[in-house]
Amino acid sequence: MAVRQTELRPLGKSVGRKEDPRFIRGKGRYLDDISLPGMLYMCLVRSPYAHARIKSIDTSAALQAPGVKLVITGEDLAAMNLAWMPTMANDQQMVLATGKVLFQYQEVAAVIAETREQAEDAAQLVYVEYEPLPVVVDPFKALESDAPILREDREQKSNLIFHWEAGDKEATEELFRNAPVVVKQDVRFPRVHPSPLEPCGCIADYNSATGKLTWYVTSQAPHAHRTVLSLVSGLPEHQIRVISPDVGGGFGNKVPVYPGYVCAIVASLKLGKPVKWIETRTENTTSTGFARDYHMTAEIAAEEDGRVLALRVKTIADHGAFDAAADPSKFPAGLFSIVTGSYDFKEAFVEVDGVYTNKAPGGVAYRCSFRVTEAAYLIERVMDVLARRVGVDPAELRRRNFIRKEQFPYKSPTGWTYDSGDYEKTLALALEKIGYEQLRKEQAEKRARGELMGIGISTFTEVVGAGPSHTFDIMGIKMFDSAQIRVHPTGKVIARLGVRHQGQGHETTFAQIIAEELGLSTDDVIVEEGDTDTAPYGLGTYASRSTPTAGGAAALCARRIREKAKKIAAHLLEVGEDDVVFDGVGFSAKGLASRTVTMKDIAFAAYTNVPEGMEPGLEATYYYDPPNLTFPHGAYIAVVDIDKGTGAVKVRRFLAVDDCGTVINPMIVEGQVHGGLTEGFAIAFMQDIPFDEDGNCLATNWMDYLVPTALDTPKWETDRTVTPSPHHPIGAKGVGESPNVGSPAAFVNAVVDALAPLGVEHIDMPIYPWKVWKILREHGVTE
Amino acid sequence: MRTYQGEFAIELPRQTVWEFIMDPHRVGPCVPDLLKLDVESETRFRTLVRVGVGPVRGKFDMMVEVSVIEPQVSAELSVRGGGMGSRVDMKAKVTLGDTESGGTKLDWRCDAAISGPIASLGGRMIDNEARKITEKLFANLREALSSVSEQVAATSAETVEPETTD
Numbered sequence: 001m002a003v004r005q006t007e008l009r010p011l012g013k014s015v016g017r018k019e020d021p022r023f024i025r026g027k028g029r030y031l032d033d034i035s036l037p038g039m040l041y042m043c044l045v046r047s048p049y050a051h052a053r054i055k056s057i058d059t060s061a062a063l064q065a066p067g068v069k070l071v072i073t074g075e076d077l078a079a080m081n082l083a084w085m086p087t088m089a090n091d092q093q094m095v096l097a098t099g100k101v102l103f104q105y106q107e108v109a110a111v112i113a114e115t116r117e118q119a120e121d122a123a124q125l126v127y128v129e130y131e132p133l134p135v136v137v138d139p140f141k142a143l144e145s146d147a148p149i150l151r152e153d154r155e156q157k158s159n160l161i162f163h164w165e166a167g168d169k170e171a172t173e174e175l176f177r178n179a180p181v182v183v184k185q186d187v188r189f190p191r192v193h194p195s196p197l198e199p200c201g202c203i204a205d206y207n208s209a210t211g212k213l214t215w216y217v218t219s220q221a222p223h224a225h226r227t228v229l230s231l232v233s234g235l236p237e238h239q240i241r242v243i244s245p246d247v248g249g250g251f252g253n254k255v256p257v258y259p260g261y262v263c264a265i266v267a268s269l270k271l272g273k274p275v276k277w278i279e280t281r282t283e284n285t286t287s288t289g290f291a292r293d294y295h296m297t298a299e300i301a302a303e304e305d306g307r308v309l310a311l312r313v314k315t316i317a318d319h320g321a322f323d324a325a326a327d328p329s330k331f332p333a334g335l336f337s338i339v340t341g342s343y344d345f346k347e348a349f350v351e352v353d354g355v356y357t358n359k360a361p362g363g364v365a366y367r368c369s370f371r372v373t374e375a376a377y378l379i380e381r382v383m384d385v386l387a388r389r390v391g392v393d394p395a396e397l398r399r400r401n402f403i404r405k406e407q408f409p410y411k412s413p414t415g416w417t418y419d420s421g422d423y424e425k426t427l428a429l430a431l432e433k434i435g436y437e438q439l440r441k442e443q444a445e446k447r448a449r450g451e452l453m454g455i456g457i458s459t460f461t462e463v464v465g466a467g468p469s470h471t472f473d474i475m476g477i478k479m480f481d482s483a484q485i486r487v488h489p490t491g492k493v494i495a496r497l498g499v500r501h502q503g504q505g506h507e508t509t510f511a512q513i514i515a516e517e518l519g520l521s522t523d524d525v526i527v528e529e530g531d532t533d534t535a536p537y538g539l540g541t542y543a544s545r546s547t548p549t550a551g552g553a554a555a556l557c558a559r560r561i562r563e564k565a566k567k568i569a570a571h572l573l574e575v576g577e578d579d580v581v582f583d584g585v586g587f588s589a590k591g592l593a594s595r596t597v598t599m600k601d602i603a604f605a606a607y608t609n610v611p612e613g614m615e616p617g618l619e620a621t622y623y624y625d626p627p628n629l630t631f632p633h634g635a636y637i638a639v640v641d642i643d644k645g646t647g648a649v650k651v652r653r654f655l656a657v658d659d660c661g662t663v664i665n666p667m668i669v670e671g672q673v674h675g676g677l678t679e680g681f682a683i684a685f686m687q688d689i690p691f692d693e694d695g696n697c698l699a700t701n702w703m704d705y706l707v708p709t710a711l712d713t714p715k716w717e718t719d720r721t722v723t724p725s726p727h728h729p730i731g732a733k734g735v736g737e738s739p740n741v742g743s744p745a746a747f748v749n750a751v752v753d754a755l756a757p758l759g760v761e762h763i764d765m766p767i768y769p770w771k772v773w774k775i776l777r778e779h780g781v782t783e
Numbered sequence: 784m785r786t787y788q789g790e791f792a793i794e795l796p797r798q799t800v801w802e803f804i805m806d807p808h809r810v811g812p813c814v815p816d817l818l819k820l821d822v823e824s825e826t827r828f829r830t831l832v833r834v835g836v837g838p839v840r841g842k843f844d845m846m847v848e849v850s851v852i853e854p855q856v857s858a859e860l861s862v863r864g865g866g867m868g869s870r871v872d873m874k875a876k877v878t879l880g881d882t883e884s885g886g887t888k889l890d891w892r893c894d895a896a897i898s899g900p901i902a903s904l905g906g907r908m909i910d911n912e913a914r915k916i917t918e919k920l921f922a923n924l925r926e927a928l929s930s931v932s933e934q935v936a937a938t939s940a941e942t943v944e945p946e947t948t949d
Contacts, residue, residue, distance in 0.1 A: 045868070046868060048865060048868055048870040048899025048900075048902075049870065050898070104898065124841075130870070132872065132898075282900065692902070694898060695898075696897075700903040704903070
């Protein structure tokens with residue numbers, strides 16, 4: 001049950017969400033709710049081919065269609081030097097295709113008309129003459145010497161984008177040479193899509209009288225988008241205002257800049273009118289940032305008792321036609337080197353080769369800190385392979401290999417410094433709560449009867465909160481974050497942050513942090529995000545970074561205000577500053593609890609009665625550059641039963657025990673965990689974006705790309721341990737992505753465990769019933 | 784890339800069949816669901832056809848080019864076009880042979896590459912639909928040829944009653 005927003009000392013309490021009254025009543029203001037006078041609509045013409053030369057584009061019929069104001073092609077953009085735009089991964093991407101197209105549904109032309117219907121109809125009249133070229137959809141084939149070169153614009157005439165390594169190769173090889181046990185497993189993480197409920201879109205509104213561009217956009221990172229836009233277009237940055245209204249889910253999908261955005265802006269600049277573009281579901285699924293698509297091979301060297309020595313990982317990463325992965329600049333494979341996970345490996349060596357193929361670009365961090373999901377899935381899956389090989393229970397094998405509590409801060413063999421953790425405690429709670437031993441007994445009985453039941457464990461470690469400026473930047477912009485707090489004379493507070501929530505509950509969570517620091521209640525604080533004209537500069541919300549970065553900024557900013565408040569309190573209490581104590585609700589004179597002033601008294605005094613020589617007012621700004629990342633962890637356990645007749649997997653129970661350090665609002669954390677688990681469940685059992693050999697995308701809508709409903713979704717059980725981050729101002733670590741990172745391995749481990757009596761060691765996701773059914777049939781379990 | 788094929792025999796001399804399939808004015812109308820036929824030359828014609836696959840319905844604009852591989856024996860029709868953001872690239876090869884009864888055997892094979900939203904309907908229905916369209920095309924051709932043979936028969940019986948087929 002949620003507590004009221006008027007509660008004092010709100011930190012750690014399930015305060016009811018400030019956002020809910022508007023969202024529950026359908027009063028959110030999303031992009032499509034915004035309508036400006038004289039607004040035009042844009043529709044994009046997309047390529048039916050995955051790889052083809054463009055011989056000609058004829059726009060004359062479209063231009064004559066009713067209501068059409070403008071048609072833009074790649075050539076028009078080239079004349080403005082906008083045919084290509086930079087990606088976050090230091091590559092470049094075509095805005096509208098020039099010369100050739102490289103993936104099906106690539107943007108070829110933009111049609112702007114008075115109504116959406118007119119724009120859609122006229123888009124059909126843009127005649128493009130294509131000459132099909134050989135298509136490469138398999139990243140392994142893309143690396144063969146006779147493969148067609150996809151990116152003719154690049155100097156390097158190969159489909160290899162990058163080769164990246166981490167760890168000590170020699171030392172790792174040495175341990176492998178002498179290891180008593182070596183296991184090896186190929187693991188594929190399929191191409192999936194974040195699929196936010198609201199697709200991407202924008203309204204570009206250029207005012208030719210003032211020269212100011214207001215850009216409403218579904219953005220997880222409005223400030224970063226403003227800077228990129230300024231750098232790409234040459235528009236002065238102070239003449240650009242980016243507004244990210246309520247966002248209906250982002251999940252990493254609303255971090256990149258998409259061609260449609262640029263076209264809408266160009267159209268508004270040319271026509272001097274607002275231009276709206278909102279993509280369809282199919283456009284979202286087929287052309288915007290996908291996630292994963294990693295072909296991984298992991299080897300573990302271990303002792304006979306299952307104690308791990310070294311880890312070796314080779315990965316082929318399919319990035320599609322342009323490397324538009326959302327990664328900090330120095331990390332072409334993101335934070336994939338967290339792949340040693342929760343285990344004390346002596347050495348590790350990780351390699352990733354990024355490859356171009358004729359598929360949509362992306363590789364965004366879908367509820368993930370840049371490839372952490374792939375890493376966590378891989379290590380958790382392969383630890384189970386090792387457990388089976390050495391004949392040790394998977395829970396016991398994990399316990400044997402955990403980094404121990406006293407080893408923190410722990411330096412991993414790939415160079416990360418884990419801040420804190422207590423893996424044994426979290427696993428112990430999970431095993432106890434699910435009744436592990438009892439479940440294993442039940443499983444043994446069922447196996448004796450020929451029934452298929454499985455238990456899967458995932459004890460993952462996360463790396464979130466990018467990040468410290470010494471290592472983390474995106475296109476040169478350091479990845480700190482910010483908060484600005486202004487206390488009004490009546491003690492009411494407006495706070496603005498550089499991040500941008502998409503449903504995570506920032507308006508409540510950050511209000512709780514600030515209220516806690518200032519001795520106020522949550523309803524005294526309004527949190528605003530998403531308008532670059534008012535909010536301080538920040539890098540946005542993704543990768544579970546808001547609480548580790550902006551949450552830290554909010555706490556430290558509030559403490560700055562408290563410092564000044566203390567001086568004013570001393571003045572009001574007529575005592576020395578050193579004699580003032582703050583008890584979380586008010587300031588009093590030491591030893592005189594009866595003489596108390598509240599933050600409201602102080603706020604009024606800040607504008608009416610400050611001590612001599614003090615600057616009036618009560619506000620502060622804080623840019624927080626975190627000293628390190630934070631490392632949340634968790635222990636997840638799935639229990640599944642498999643129907644022998646159909647191969648359908650039923651998730652009977654699922655328990656997620658998370659440790660994200662200090663919890664600000666348990667209800668919101670639980671909500672985030674529920675959502676992420678539902679996504680992890682979908683990834684494990686339902687989702688994949690396949691392509692045929694011609695590069696046709698075969699999952700273009702929610703009929704083919706399945707999104708789970710309440711009917712499909714298991715009941716989630718959750719619990720928590722708390723191991724605060726030693727370096728974060730309030731000890732919080734961030735949790736949003738943990739369930740998506742940690743759960744796929746638990747599901748797959750459970751299914752493989754159920755099928756272990758048949759000799760099954762691994763199944764690639766998604767685990768469709770027919771996949772399981774085929775295995776059952778091969779083993780004569782079913783007809 | 785999908786492949787469809789079939790064959791049929793027709794009681795007409797090979798020369799007659801050959802002349803028929805070399806004539807855009809006569810082959811054009813065999814295209815199923817034809818809305819418009821525009822013959823540009825002896826070897827090129829343009830068609831506008833109605834297409835419907837599941838939820839996708841609209842018109843396809845297709846350019847057909849006929850090229851002779853071996854006179855009186857085999858020819859290739861290349862069909863390129865599309866609509867609704869989708870594309871069809873088809874190569875149909877027709878081979879004629881003699882039957883024992885003095886008629887003509889017509890073998891056809893068609894390789895089709897379908898791209899765009901229509902192809903994304905994937906295994907669900909596009910395969911059946913494409914097969915249906917192709918088979919209908921050759922069924923129509925067969926029917927049209929049959930009417931020719933009927934006309935030939937009718938002409939030889941000196942009763943002039945040309946039948947129309949559509």
